[in-house]
Amino acid sequence: MDRVVRWGVLATGGIAATFTEDLRSLPGSEVVAVASRTETSARAFAERFGIPRAYGDWAALAADDEVDVVYVATPHSAHREAAALCLEAGKHVLCEKAFTLNAREAEELVGLARDRGLFLMEAMWTYCNPVVRRMTELVRDGAVGDIRTVQADFGITGPFGAGHRLRDPALGGGALLDLGVYPVSFAQLLLGEPDRVQADALLSPEGVDLHTAMLLGWSEAGASALLNCSIVADTPRTASITGTKGRIDFPPGFFYPEKFVLHRPGHEPEEFTAGGPGTDGADGTGGGLRGMQFEQAEVARALRAGETESPLVPLDGSLAVMRTLDAVRDRIGVRYPADG
16 A cells, blocks of 8 residues: 555544544545444534545445545444444454453454454554653663563543443443553553453442552563552552663653653663654654554554554454453453443
8 A cells, every 4th residue: 555544533532533633644644534323423523624524324434445444433332343344344443442342352353354354453552652662672672671560550530420431331431441451551561461360449339440450460470560540549640660670660641651761770860752762753753742643653554564463563462451451350340241
C-alpha cells in the first residue's frame, strides 16, 4: 500500500473524537468514513471533523470499499462484535483497549484475523510511544540489570454514578478493563505473562471493581509487579522499574510519557525524552509527542509493509494481557454477562 491510508471510525464517543483529531496531522492518513448506531450521531461526528461519509449502522462502514482499516472505539462489550464484523468484511482493524471483555473473545478475533490474513492490533498506544520504546531498549540492553520489581498505578475519581458505563457489568464496567489494562500491559511489556496472579478489590453494588490491587509474579525471572487501578481514588499514575543495577522512574502519566529518569549507583540521574536517540520521527510522526499518532503511524507502516501484526503490539502479547485480566477478575469475583 503506497497511497494514503484510508480510515473508518466505528463509534462517535470521546475516544473516537481524540483519535480523529490526532489523525488530522498524520501525513499519509485520513478518515474517510464514520459509523454509529444512529445516523444522527454519525452525521454530527462527520460534520464536526469534515469526514465525507457517515453511516447509521456498522455493517455499512464495514462494506465501504474505500475504507482500508477501521478503528473500533466502542465500549469493551462491543469490541468483539464490531471488530469481527469488520474483519469478516475484509477490513484491517485497530481495536481499542481493553482488547475485548475476556480472553476467549480475544482469541476469537485473533483467530479470525489470522485466518483471513488481515491486520489486527490492540490500540495500546503506550507501546508505540517513542519514550517507552527507548525505555525498553535500555532495559533490554541491561541498563538496570535484572528486573526485580515493577510498580504502576492508574486511578481517577468521578464521581461515577450507578448509571455510568463504568458501573455497568454488561458494558465491561469497573476500573480493571478501563484503567488496570495500562499497568498490567506495562508490566507485561517488560516481563511477559506472569505465572502467579494475586488480587484484592473493592466492588460496587453492581458487582464491578471500584479499586483493584494486583500482585503479579514471574518465578523464573525472580520478579514481581505491584499494580493498582481505581475509579474512586486519584492515584499518582506513575511507574517505576527496579533492577539489580538501577531504577527507572516515570512521572505522572506513565502511559503517555514525555520523559523518564534512569538512576544508577555511582552515576548522576539521566533524563530521557522524546528528543533523544531513536525518536527522530522516522516513524512518520515528525518526532513530536502527539498522542495517538504513534499507534496510528505504526498501523500505517505495517499496512504499507504488508504486515498482519505489529511487532510493537503483537497479538500474542494482547492475548497474554487478556488472560491476566481474566485471572484478576477470577480472584476478585467480577463476572460479566458475556463470560457465560
